[in-house]
Amino acid sequence: DSGVTQTPKHLITATGQRVTLRCSPRSGDLSVYWYQQSLDQGLQFLIQYYNGEERAKGNILERFSAQQFPDLHSELNLSSLELGDSALYFCASSVGTSNTEAFFGQGTRLTVV
Amino acid sequence: AQKITQTQPGMFVQEKEAVTLDCTYDTSDQSYGLFWYKQPSSGEMIFLIYQGSYDEQNATEGRYSLNFQKARKSANLVISASQLGDSAMYFCAMREGNYNTDKLIFGTGTRLQVFP
Numbered sequence: 387d388s389g390v391t392q393t394p395k396h397l398i399t400a401t402g403q404r405v406t407l408r409c410s411p412r413s414g415d416l417s418v419y420w421y422q423q424s425l426d427q428g429l430q431f432l433i434q435y436y437n438g439e440e441r442a443k444g445n446i447l448e449r450f451s452a453q454q455f456p457d458l459h460s461e462l463n464l465s466s467l468e469l470g471d472s473a474l475y476f477c478a479s480s481v482g483t484s485n486t487e488a489f490f491g492q493g494t495r496l497t498v499v
Numbered sequence: 500a501q502k503i504t505q506t507q508p509g510m511f512v513q514e515k516e517a518v519t520l521d522c523t524y525d526t527s528d529q530s531y532g533l534f535w536y537k538q539p540s541s542g543e544m545i546f547l548i549y550q551g552s553y554d555e556q557n558a559t560e561g562r563y564s565l566n567f568q569k570a571r572k573s574a575n576l577v578i579s580a581s582q583l584g585d586s587a588m589y590f591c592a593m594r595e596g597n598y599n600t601d602k603l604i605f606g607t608g609t610r611l612q613v614f615p
Contacts, residue, residue, distance in 0.1 A: 429605035442602050490544035
């Protein structure tokens with residue numbers, strides 16, 4: 387158990403809908419990262435938050451947004467969902483912003499039908 | 500731009516044998532970190548081992564060791580005494596040299612199958 391908790395584990399929704407994925411980092415970790423794993427794109431970095439502030443952004447679609455709350459948990463919001471958004475979404479956390487290992491949650495498997 | 504290449508889509512190894520999973524990387528940064536993660540069929544990403552670019556010795560963690568050859572830009576994972584439970588996808592990843600973030604760039608992965 388990595389100590390990173392993601393909910394829900396599975397999510398099935400229809401095209402055009404909006405969903406929220408939740409992540410609780412390991413105790414003491416200030417950084418939260420979101421990654422998307424799909425068959426065609428592999429594992430891709432989406433966005434990072436550090437202590438409530440956005441720190442780095444990857445190839446995140448405009449339809450996607452994230453935030454980190456004062457208690458350090460994070461949410462990834464996906465809207466106007468398309469079939470191609472079906473993927474495994476991982477949250478990872480680390481203590482700081484450099485030279486630290488990131489530990490991953492179990493992922494949320496999103497299926498858009 | 501930084502890039503990670505894993506050229507072995509799949510590997511087979513017999514139980515109790517050693518296996519090497521290849522990883523090459525491309526970066527112009529002097530400071531970087533290299534990671535290996537294991538992803539079993541259940542889907543979670545399990546951290547295995549880390550090597551910093553300035554580390555002079557190869558990293559080891561139990562049955563896992565990282566064969567770091569800086570001049571060749573390779574960071575191969577060696578699993579000794581393979582077990583059936585080692586069957587999984589293995590990803591090599593690199594942390595970019597920007598000190599404001601630990602975001603990782605992943606390779607495409609190698610599927611390892613251990614047979615009795």
